[in-house]
Amino acid sequence: MYRxxxxxxxxLVPRAAYTLxxxxxxxxTLSPVRTLCISVSLSAAQPQHDSSSxxxxxxxxxxxxxxxxxxxxxxxxxxxxxxDPAHLEKFSHSCSDEFRVDISKLVNKQxxxxxxxxxxxxxxxxxxxxxxxxxxxxxxTRIVDLFHRxxxxxxxxxxxxxxxxxxxxxxLGVDRVWHDTSISFEETLQQFEVWLAQHHLWGKxxxxxxxxxxxxxxGNWDVKTKIPQQCNVSKMxxxxxxxxxxxxxxxxxxxxxxxxxxMITMMRELQIPSFGSHHLGIDDAKNITRVLQRMLADGARxxxxxxxxxxxxxxxxxENRIR
Ligand SMILES: [Zn+2]
Numbered sequence: 348m349y350r351x352x353x354x355x356x357x358x359l360v361p362r363a364a365y366t367l368x369x370x371x372x373x374x375x376t377l378s379p380v381r382t383l384c385i386s387v388s389l390s391a392a393q394p395q396h397d398s399s400s401x402x403x404x405x406x407x408x409x410x411x412x413x414x415x416x417x418x419x420x421x422x423x424x425x426x427x428x429x430x431d432p433a434h435l436e437k438f439s440h441s442c443s444d445e446f447r448v449d450i451s452k453l454v455n456k457q458x459x460x461x462x463x464x465x466x467x468x469x470x471x472x473x474x475x476x477x478x479x480x481x482x483x484x485x486x487x488t489r490i491v492d493l494f495h496r497x498x499x500x501x502x503x504x505x506x507x508x509x510x511x512x513x514x515x516x517x518x519l520g521v522d523r524v525w526h527d528t529s530i531s532f533e534e535t536l537q538q539f540e541v542w543l544a545q546h547h548l549w550g551k552x553x554x555x556x557x558x559x560x561x562x563x564x565x566g567n568w569d570v571k572t573k574i575p576q577q578c579n580v581s582k583m584x585x586x587x588x589x590x591x592x593x594x595x596x597x598x599x600x601x602x603x604x605x606x607x608x609x610m611i612t613m614m615r616e617l618q619i620p621s622f623g624s625h626h627l628g629i630d631d632a633k634n635i636t637r638v639l640q641r642m643l644a645d646g647a648r649x650x651x652x653x654x655x656x657x658x659x660x661x662x663x664x665x666e667n668r669i670r
Contacts, residue, residue, distance in 0.1 A: 422495035455646035463560035470628040474500035477628035497529040555587035602647040
């Protein structure tokens with residue numbers, strides 16, 4: 348309650364600053380890969396009445412169509428400024444606008460093993476600090492919903508947490524919203540299960556497994572390594588829904604016959620512009636979602652790439668995979 352009250356009592360007018368850089372886009376360029384990168388830094392909650400806080404895109408664009416950072420209080424169900432036009436102009440409160448899908452372009456789409464994908468991209472090296480999940484409809488490739496929680500480490504002193512968050516999120520300008528909203532990992536998973544159940548994707552009657560859906564990650568680290576580590580630190584049993592997952596890099600390798608070291612490489616090769624701040628989990632999860640949407644449209648079958656046999660033993664299902 349204290350944190351909620353603190354958030355509400357503060358004047359929350361966020362700030363965003365954008366820089367964009369475009370590589371060679373000459374029509375004479377024959378290379379299939381063009382360089383296109385957009386980097387954005389944002390601050391989700393800055394003090395009010397700061398005249399320098401107007402977002403300043405370095406290119407001219409239609410204001411109503413330009414990309415906006417998400418209100419990270421809103422993703423936590425804690426935005427108190429929904430009736431403030433200036434706030435709504437600066438911050439997105441729905442990601443449907445930035446993920447418009449033209450269904451008529453999905454002619455190559457293949458049948459999928461799952462009805463929904465859960466794109467997950469954890470942040471936090473020592474303990475998990477952020478748990479963002481984008482729910483994607485496998486048929487339409489549309490975004491159905493977002494789940495986003497900042498996670499408070501359980502085994503660190505307050506001083507260590509403050510230093511850790513300042514170093515990790517301070518430069519992205521979201522350290523205050525992290526402090527205002529973060530909850531324990533245990534509470535995060537409890538809320539995540541409620542969210543999954545609301546979407547009929549999980550239930551105790553299913554043995555705790557996912558229903559018609561699967562996690563999609565960029566690499567194996569998130570589900571193979573970090574989730575079990577954090578469960579151990581938080582003294583929790585590993586939930587049954589973390590027993591299998593889809594490493595998008597392995598699907599990418601087998602579908603496009605090209606090796607991609609990470610999300611940025613996949614986006615560059617597929618000429619997908621990236622938005623937001625790299626290593627802000629919610630933005631990375633949305634950028635991985637953009638890659639997934641393209642792969643679905645291109646006709647890739649997004650299949651399970653790894654299954655956990657036991658806590659320490661994982662079976663990889665693709666012969667060609669990124670090691
Ligand atoms: Zn808001």
